[in-house]
Amino acid sequence: MTTSTAATATAAAPPATRPYQSYVYAYPHKTAYRPLEEHPAGRRPLSELWAAERKDALSLYIHIPFCEVRCGFCNLFTRIGAPKELTTRYLDALDRQATTVRDALGDVDPVRFAAAAFGGGTPTFLTAAELERLCDIAEKRMGADLRSVPLSVETSPSTATADRLAVLAERGATRVSIGVQSFVDAEARAAVRPQRRADVEGALGRIRDAGIPVLNIDLIYGIDGQTEVTWRASLDAALAWRPEELYLYPLYVRPLTGLGRLGAATPPGAQAAADAAWDDQRLRLYRAGRDHLLAEGYEQVSMRMFRRTGAPHEGPDDYACQTDGMIGLGCGARSYTSFLHYSFDYAVEMREIRGIIDAFTTAEDFSRAEVGRYVDDGEARRRHLLQSLLQAEGLRCAEYRARFGTDPYEDFPSELHRFAARGWLAGAGNDGLLRLSPEGLAHSDALGPELFSPAVRAAMAAYEVK
Numbered sequence: 001m002t003t004s005t006a007a008t009a010t011a012a013a014p015p016a017t018r019p020y021q022s023y024v025y026a027y028p029h030k031t032a033y034r035p036l037e038e039h040p041a042g043r044r045p046l047s048e049l050w051a052a053e054r055k056d057a058l059s060l061y062i063h064i065p066f067c068e069v070r071c072g073f074c075n076l077f078t079r080i081g082a083p084k085e086l087t088t089r090y091l092d093a094l095d096r097q098a099t100t101v102r103d104a105l106g107d108v109d110p111v112r113f114a115a116a117a118f119g120g121g122t123p124t125f126l127t128a129a130e131l132e133r134l135c136d137i138a139e140k141r142m143g144a145d146l147r148s149v150p151l152s153v154e155t156s157p158s159t160a161t162a163d164r165l166a167v168l169a170e171r172g173a174t175r176v177s178i179g180v181q182s183f184v185d186a187e188a189r190a191a192v193r194p195q196r197r198a199d200v201e202g203a204l205g206r207i208r209d210a211g212i213p214v215l216n217i218d219l220i221y222g223i224d225g226q227t228e229v230t231w232r233a234s235l236d237a238a239l240a241w242r243p244e245e246l247y248l249y250p251l252y253v254r255p256l257t258g259l260g261r262l263g264a265a266t267p268p269g270a271q272a273a274a275d276a277a278w279d280d281q282r283l284r285l286y287r288a289g290r291d292h293l294l295a296e297g298y299e300q301v302s303m304r305m306f307r308r309t310g311a312p313h314e315g316p317d318d319y320a321c322q323t324d325g326m327i328g329l330g331c332g333a334r335s336y337t338s339f340l341h342y343s344f345d346y347a348v349e350m351r352e353i354r355g356i357i358d359a360f361t362t363a364e365d366f367s368r369a370e371v372g373r374y375v376d377d378g379e380a381r382r383r384h385l386l387q388s389l390l391q392a393e394g395l396r397c398a399e400y401r402a403r404f405g406t407d408p409y410e411d412f413p414s415e416l417h418r419f420a421a422r423g424w425l426a427g428a429g430n431d432g433l434l435r436l437s438p439e440g441l442a443h444s445d446a447l448g449p450e451l452f453s454p455a456v457r458a459a460m461a462a463y464e465v466k
Contacts, residue, residue, distance in 0.1 A: 024448030027383045028373045032459035043368040046104035057114040063330035066125040072192025072258035075348045077332030078121035089361040097366040098141035113144035117152040124159035128167045135171040147172035160203035165210035175214035183237035190224045192258045214244040221285035222251035244311035250282045255465045256348040303444035331360045342372030352466045386451045394435025
């Protein structure tokens, strides 16, 4: 090992007193990124960053940072609307960036994309003609064959129109993910998400009519006023469409979001009591949702992801979409090499987001990484353990040993023994798998942050939310 970050016990980690601490979908977390001009290595050219990387099974992600509305819980990199031909200027910049990135990948080794995804924001905020252009950028500039690889696209009820979906189906989309969150109109309003169930049902019908193989529906539990009865009603409304996938997300209230501002004046004592009750509500609803989906013929892939038994695998799993070899295009997109994760700047506040997007659309030089974090050997071990362990399938110890030459119990003894003592591990890996128990999966959002290194945790704590 080149550093001691993997073997260092996370003594500074906060005790897992709350089950919902942080949704861990990537490591290191984006709030640990910093401007690379401040790093001794500086803003390195992309051609240098990718020179020694494998390029025969890359993933392509393109971020569209526009939405028709911004939900009260959303802290994603997106803005409301796109005035004055902003989408055109954004696509122009994407075209320039894609050309530069593809040139940086070179032609010495074969460059092949094994998966692609359009996220946001809401990619289907773009018109049908603009979606055609987006696909052209992926294919003609980057060289991704969208009709021969899994292509996942996010949408919303109001933008899942027949003409947009027809473009996606014709260009090779294999999976459409729609954020519904709740089929109960009152709950949608409580989450500051203006929508009507009739519009949601109409959008789902159009997605099915488009013939795209995999439909994913996102639902949220923990909304103010939500009960087991209304949660079951949303689950059953989703199940009526027989979606190939369902994601069940716990509600989080983040700084600078609509819901975050609404709760900013709550007294500390009252907040602590409210948090405890909210944790109980979310755990209760999670377990009810999990058990209901398992009874309905779905398999659990992670705490959040459920796949209908026998459904095609036409999109990346939670773990696969965060592996090395990710090329991200656009504001809000991250790229992953084996030793550096990089992106553009990140913000939540609308004015900051608008400024970052405006800077992107006027940029001419995309040849260097701007913001990011280096991933040394110790952090790579943490990342491998964390992202594997948070999947129901677990970590294959033989793969870990083949990659790093050590055993996860040697590298992370304190953490793994602590998880075992809490009942979060299923057995001791004697079958070659290190995996979570059902209760461990339920506490994924407490377990994940405990695997963050002290250095990453310190960087996250020092991050100034903007």
